[in-house]
Amino acid sequence: MFWTFAAFLLVVASVAYYLGSNKASQIAKQDISLHSRPGFHGAYVAILAAGPALLFITAWAMFWPSLMQSMVIAKMSDQVAALSKPELQAFLRDAQAIAFGGIVGFTDAAKEQAAQHFASYNQLGLTVEIAILALFVIGGGYWSFQRISPQLRSRHTVERTVMWVLIVCSAVAILTTVGIVLSLIFESFMFFRKVPVLDFVFGTHWSPQSAFEGAGAEHTETNTKIFGAIPLLAGTMLITLIAILVAAPIGLLSAIYLSDYATSTVRAIVKPVLEILAGIPTVVYGFFAALVVAPFIRGWGEQIGLSVSSESALAAGLVMGIMIIPFVSSLSDDVINAVPQSLRDGSAGLGATKSETIMKVVLPAALPGIVSALILAISRAIGETMIVVMAAGLAANITANPLEAVTTVTVQIVTLLVGDQEFDSAKTLAAFALGLLLFCITLALNIFALRVVKKYREQYD
Structure with a gap:
């Protein structure tokens, strides 16, 4: 109603x-x-x-x-x-x-x-x-x-009302952020009362499904050695690295082409088509990875004598890279177009070719925005779940081999919180500790991006 x-x-x-x-x-x-x-x-x-x-x-x-x-x-x-x-x-x-x-x-x-x-x-x-x-x-x-x-001074009343609405909206956004952080910290603190921080951050074995606790002869203390987050971080970084190796060059080169080489007609067609990739549901990407990319990689590996898992980091990373191309391409295109034409004209006046102008003038001037686009794409890749579930599996392995099955932090968070859970058990509370760990990683990435943006913005302003 x-x-x-x-x-x-x-x-x-x-x-x-x-x-x-x-x-x-x-x-x-x-x-x-x-x-x-x-x-x-x-x-x-x-x-x-x-x-x-x-x-x-x-x-x-x-x-x-x-x-x-x-x-x-x-x-x-x-x-x-x-x-x-x-x-x-x-x-x-x-x-x-x-x-x-x-x-x-x-x-x-x-x-x-x-x-x-x-x-x-x-x-x-x-x-x-x-x-x-x-x-x-x-x-x-x-x-x-x-x-x-x-x-009647109605304008004053209307403007004050609009101002208070804006204040309330801002307060809601801030309080929501504070609430998320506090909830993560509180629940993570409850987890770290059961599992030592060092065992969690530096542990190399992840198997929370085997955890049990309670009182009585049939129960024992929680095994804190099964909550090591290193395998999850390794899988997350491996898949993210593969994704960014796909998205960064394709997205950046697409942005350079659209901004400096493509005609207005081509740009009007290609850019919307490229951005459609951002609107495709991630579960569709997951189906594509599981039904097309993963079998292709496995078949290709068998032909040349490689042992390829049916669910591999390479399949998930490749499809995830395709998914985040629009983030890199669209944002990089906008910041490259924002570079003043006077810099291009000055470079051309000194005898530089178009490619030299792009490499030595335009890209350095647009570097803050490009870095921001890459950080946004990396954050998007780190937070992706469906593609990893369907293409990379749930195996918590410490490996640098992209042909093996791995899992990520977000996938394990979903796995731990599926179904009826007891929110006083280490198994369930581990999801909040993983969330806090992921929050700290993305926060560090954004701080790094802000430092880069600040440094090069001052240099080229």
Whole structure:
């Protein structure tokens, strides 16, 4: 219902904007000077008609489901008193599914009764929500519409509202980043209480599926030697290296061709086609790697007497390199085009050829942007999961041989968090430690890129 009400408020805002701006325009036609333009008056009415209502339905969507569950639990306190927390959650989930037309495994009289309570409370809540929503819309719209006058400083109100919206959006982005970092740090700290940091960072054996812990004769302490991250880092770096060796030269040379050699017609065709590669879902790349590239590499290796695994780092790296070509090509093309024409003209005036100008003038001047493009492509390759799962496998091997099966950090994170997990076990908490490790690696890459950008930007500004 939230999105239905949101769409309704969008229509209300449009109508309010039209009525408010139209009234202001009628006043202006009487040769009366307005403090703010008619558009600001329309936006003023639209904000007061739809803004408070939007805040209300957002708060309602956040808190009403929990409140409704609490009321159902209070209504059926005798029937649910003996249930544990997981059993209570499952009971409420099934009751809600029955009430709203979902499918459940089995039902009983208690669930049917709870479903009736959910349905009645939902209907009551919907009625109350519509009534309050109408009150906000009608009251806010009427009050703001009546206030339109030549002296109304609607521009100030609209601009302050927009400023606060921007501040809130910025705060959400910052708080989200802080929340991600803190959650990784907290869960990783819980992991490192069970597994020493040095065993994790410098360990050479990765087999968390064999970890078990608990109390009793059938349990032992967690084996901390099976959480070594070196095999995962080795696989990640090997596949990323192969990918960047494919993407960097092809992408950079494509950018040079498109910016300095291609005609406008060719550029208008080739660049969009090249950028289509960025829009292909990664699972499609994974299918291509598993069904085409990997069998081809294995067949080619057998013909020349090489032992090639059915899932290899080379297959995953090649396809991943193709996937990140648009990141290198498009961004490099933009920064090469941004190099001032005066540098090219000056080089040509000194007798340099076009190729010499590109090599000795254009590329050094565009180096900060090119480095940024490469770092972005590397980060994208490090974070890729589907291609590695389907083409490189899950074997945690320490090897520099691209023909062998390897795995990466992101693949293991997904593997550890699939299915029902106990978030107090070292096996599950290892995923957060891997996430923190990956975060530190990408952070170091970005710091390096910023230093390079700063150094060469100062040199060529």
